[in-house]
Structures are given as structure tokens and as C-alpha cells.
Amino acid sequence: MPYPSAQNKHPLPGFPQVCFIQNTVQNPNIIIGDYTYYDDPEDSENFERNVLYHFPFVGDKLIIGKFCAIARGVQFIMNGAAHKMSGFSTYPFEIFGPSWDRVMPQPGDYPYKGDTVVGHDVWIGYEALIMPGVQIGHGAIIGARSVVTKDIPPYAIVGGNPAQVLKMRFPDPVIETLLAIAWWDWPIEKITENLEAIVGADLEALKNVSS
Structure with missing residues (x-):
């Protein structure tokens, strides 16, 4: 069967x-599963432009599972957007050169929330914004x-x-059975x-096939 x-x-x-974006993403810290697509009439191949503040020295990853549908304008804010918040000013003086670099933050001074992970079969709607370190479960729908x-x-x-749970799909x-069937x-x-x-949504058929 084709x-x-x-x-x-x-x-x-x-x-x-419409683009299967695992074929166009070049950044090794962006991992895309099979059949996940991005829909954008302007430049569907350039999904990476929507992954913001993703600096290699930070090292965080964006991981998106298989069979996800990502609408135009969806953006992911990564950990590189964070500023040090413990001082009186959040301004990043240290990045602008001589003499100001003496206030370079120490490791751990910047907030870090880890990798952003989108599960399998997730639908992310038009212009949704995903903040750093968020984990989105399989089968979720983001309005x-x-x-x-x-x-x-x-x-x-x-x-x-901020996004709130409006309802559960099932x-x-x-849900437990679907997660087990995977x-x-x-x-x-x-x-x-x-x-x-x-x-x-024939759960019995899926259970029979997976058993």
C-alpha cells in the first residue's frame, strides 16, 4: 500500500x-520528527526563523515529535531570551564590550528552563507562542x-x-490507552x-492491532 x-x-x-520540515531544518539543536509539517505561504521551508533567541552557546534544544501540524506564525522563544533578574537592572551591559564586560554573569545567573519538547500528533494553531522549557504532551491542541x-x-x-486547559479531548x-498504543x-x-x-477514533480496532 503506497x-x-x-x-x-x-x-x-x-x-x-506545506513543508515536511525535518528536510529543511539545519540547526542540530532543532530536532523534528517524521511527517511534521509547517504551513506558511511566505516561506514554509524556513521554519527556523520562528525559533527565536536560540543561541548555540546556551545549548538548549527544540524537539518536535512526529505527525505534528504547525500553523503559520507559530513562534518558539528559547532560553537565550532570558536576562539576569537578581540585580537592580536587567539590562545586559556585559555583552557590549570593554569595561562593561566586567559584570559578566556567572554560570547559572541567567534563568534556564531546559529544552522545549513538543510531543507527537500535536496541532499548534496560528501565531501561537511557546515559551522556553515548555513540555507539550502527545495529541494536544494549542489554540x-x-x-x-x-x-x-x-x-x-x-x-x-496565558494558555489554560479548556477541555480534554478524551x-x-x-488517553491512557492511546499513550500506551503510541x-x-x-x-x-x-x-x-x-x-x-x-x-x-476506533479505539477497539487500535487495541486489536497493537495487541
Whole structure:
């Protein structure tokens, strides 16, 4: 049974605004899973422009899972945006050269919240903003123009500024089963064969296939 190639930058013929971005991202600290796409009519290949303050000397990573849908204008703020807050001024005097560099902060003075991790099968809506160190669970939906400042549980629908859980997509037992099945980790051939169950929310069928 045929299926799309994850190595195809533009999987929709004649529609370059959709891009499987694992094929275009160059930064080794941005890790993108198979079939995750970015939709942008201006330059869908240049997803990296939306990952802000991602300085190599900080070392934090942006990790996005498989089968994620990322809308135009979604931005990720990374740890390099942080300023030292323990002094009377937050201004970064030290980066501007001679004599001011004597107040260079020590390791650990800057706030650091770790890697930003987006799970599998996550839909991130138009112009959402993801703050540093946030963990977004599998199957979550992030509403348009949401500002995500804290971790999002799997299969939650969130919205607002700051983003709050509006509802859960499924009851807890269903979510636990879906996380255990982890269909996104199946071989693509198996996913292709079972698309009706995946998109049709046929949990019993998925359980039978995975058992």
C-alpha cells in the first residue's frame, strides 16, 4: 500500500506552502520528527526563523515529535531570551564590550528552563507562542494566538494568554490507552493500513492491532 515519503519537502504537488520540515531544518539543536509539517505561504521551508533567541552557546534544544501540524506564525522563544533578574537592572551591559564586560554573569545567573519538547500528533494553531522549557504532551491542541507558559498534558485543548486547559479531548482511560498504543511509533506501513481506526477514533480496532 503506497504512502507519502517523509523525505519529500513539499508533499502536496503544486502547494509549496506545506513543508515536511525535518528536510529543511539545519540547526542540530532543532530536532523534528517524521511527517511534521509547517504551513506558511511566505516561506514554509524556513521554519527556523520562528525559533527565536536560540543561541548555540546556551545549548538548549527544540524537539518536535512526529505527525505534528504547525500553523503559520507559530513562534518558539528559547532560553537565550532570558536576562539576569537578581540585580537592580536587567539590562545586559556585559555583552557590549570593554569595561562593561566586567559584570559578566556567572554560570547559572541567567534563568534556564531546559529544552522545549513538543510531543507527537500535536496541532499548534496560528501565531501561537511557546515559551522556553515548555513540555507539550502527545495529541494536544494549542489554540490560535495562545501563549504557552507551562506544560500541557497529553490530549488537552488549550487557549488564551496565558494558555489554560479548556477541555480534554478524551476521557482519562482513553488517553491512557492511546499513550500506551503510541501509534505514531508504528512502522509507516502499519499506520497506513490502520488510518481508518486512527482518524475514526476506533479505539477497539487500535487495541486489536497493537495487541
